[in-house]
Each structure stands twice: as structure tokens, then as C-alpha cells.
Amino acid sequence: MYVSIRGRVLLNVEAMNMTESVGNYVKHRRVPVVLPDTNYTTYFVPAISGESIAHGFQELLAETARKNNLPVCKLCEKGIFLKSTHEQVFKEAFGQDPPKDEFEFEKNVVTNCVVEDVGGFLYAPRAGGNVKRTSTFFTGYMIPVKESLEGAVIEPQLHSRYALGTPFVEGGQGQMIYYVELSSAVYNFSFDLDARYIGKATFSYEKAGEEIVNDRKDRIRVTLDAMQKFLIEFMFGAKKTRFLPVMEWESLVIALSDDVWTVPSPFTKNYVEDTKKKLQKVDYNTELFVYPDNGSFEEVVIDAIEKAKDRVEKVE
DSSP states (O other): OEEEEEEEEEEEEEOOSEEEEETTEEEEOEEEEEEGGGTTEEEEEEOBOHHHHHHHHHHHHHHHHHHTTOOOOTTGGGTOOOOSOSHHHHHHHHSSOOOSSHHHHHHHHHHHOHHHHHHOEEEOOTTSOOEEEOOSEEEOOBOBOHHHHTTOEEEEEEEEEEOTTSGGGTTTTSEEEEEEEEEEEEEEEEEEEEGGGTTBOOSSTTTTTOBOOSOHHHHHHHHHHHHHHHHHHTOOOSOTTTOOOEEEEEEEEEEEESSOOOOOOTTSTTHHHHHHHHHHHOOSSOEEEEETTTSOHHHHHHHHHHHHHHHHTTOO
């Protein structure tokens, strides 16, 4: 089963992905984007990284897995996604020495942590013997859509904290001034899930595709549950405690298929029509769920996830 999600979301006054702090100035992430309609002019625009999106989803996946009594390692359950990087990390996460055999290592990690099963890992010890597991979900940078790209602006906002009337004002410490860059734009959103290898071995070519857990379907359902809450509650991004953005989904398409079938990029406004045209030519038992065509945002997401759960019963 393959789930492909594309959408457009309006975010006003957001600081969801910041980079370095230079003195008292905190910078918003920005990336170069080429616009073909202007002789391939390059613009530097605000962006939200795929790493930020993936971190938020994996935090929710860890929480959802634990609520459903599925295994999560000690680090992932705390939102620390070091992912079996080397021997010390493995020992801290699983409380044992790492197996020497590559297949047994992957089996051990996958069996004992749903997050590393779904989100992948790269084990790279100094002594050699690397083991890699590619993530089963894919996401990328959120950038302003084509129509709003030229008008995208990053604006610093002045803030200050006071301690007037207290003994802390001595020595020039009474007021702290700082700047935070904010942006407003209609962003594209993309997220895919390929459930083929959840709960299965992938690294050793001799054992690739072999099922190594006894709760594979439960893991897929939990991943879908996490995806539903992730979309409806928009659970990712930084600085939300004081810079909670004003957000609204403009459109969304969710495609369920028996094979790899991706929704076209929402960078251009005709992506919904392009998706329907693609389905006329390429169909792997593909179902489309479209907002706002098929109801409210929540209705579309819930309906799509419930239909995806129905397909889990047919997953091999």
C-alpha cells in the first residue's frame, strides 16, 4: 500500500523553522528557488525543512505506538532520534550490545522500535559493519507556491523583555531586546508512505522482504493513526509557544494505491486537476480523497485514513 499526500496551506506570521542565531537576531530558514516564468530567476524564500516535518511526525508516531502497546526504544520515546547511530547509542536505546550479524542487527532494531522500523536508521560504528534502513515515509521542504513565491517576504520583529522595578536592572540588565524573523506565505506540503517494508528486512539482499515481526499490520495501522493526527493537528514546527501561526489548509489530495503512485506537486495551482488526469492514465487501484471537493478537511483526512486501514487487511 502506498499513501501519497500533497496540499497547500496558508501560514500567516510563522516562525516554524529557524536557523542560526546571530547575537540577538534569530533567522528564518530560507532556500533558493528557481521560477521558470521569469527567465529562471532565483529567489531566496522562507522554507520549512523536511527534517522539521519528519521530526514532528516521528514524535507523534512514537507516542501513538506506545499508546497501542507497540515497542519504541528508550531514545525515540523521548523524541531523541539518534537512530542506532553507533554502538553507544544502540546500548543506550536498547540496553544491550549490538549484534555482530547485519541481518540480526536490523531485526533487533526493527523488532524493538516502531519508529526506527518506519523512519529508518544508519548504524555506522567506527569498527565498520554499517547497517542502513531507508525510511518508509518521505517528505521534503515546504516552500511558497508558485503564485506567492515572488511576493514572499521575511520580516524581523522586535521584541523586548523588561525587569523594571526589580533589583535585576543593575548593570544594564533591565531590558533585553531581540529580533525574530517571521514570514507569511501559502506553502506546499508533501508526504508519502510506502508500507511495503514496514516490519520487513531490507538491508541483506539474501533476506530482503522477509517479515521479521509478528505485528506488521498493527504497525501500519499505528502509522496511519499518527498520520491522521499529524495532518489534522498540524503537529510539527518550532517556536509555536509564542509564534503559533495563523493557518488554514487551502487544498489537499490524498491518494491510496496498491503500488507507488504519487500526487503531482502542489507548487502549481492546477495540481488537483493534474492528479485527476494522471489517474485516468495510471491506476494501481488508486483512490483519491480531495479537499475541499469531498467535504471538510477533517472529513477528507479521516475518510482517507479509514479506507487505508481497510486496505491493511489485504497487505501481504
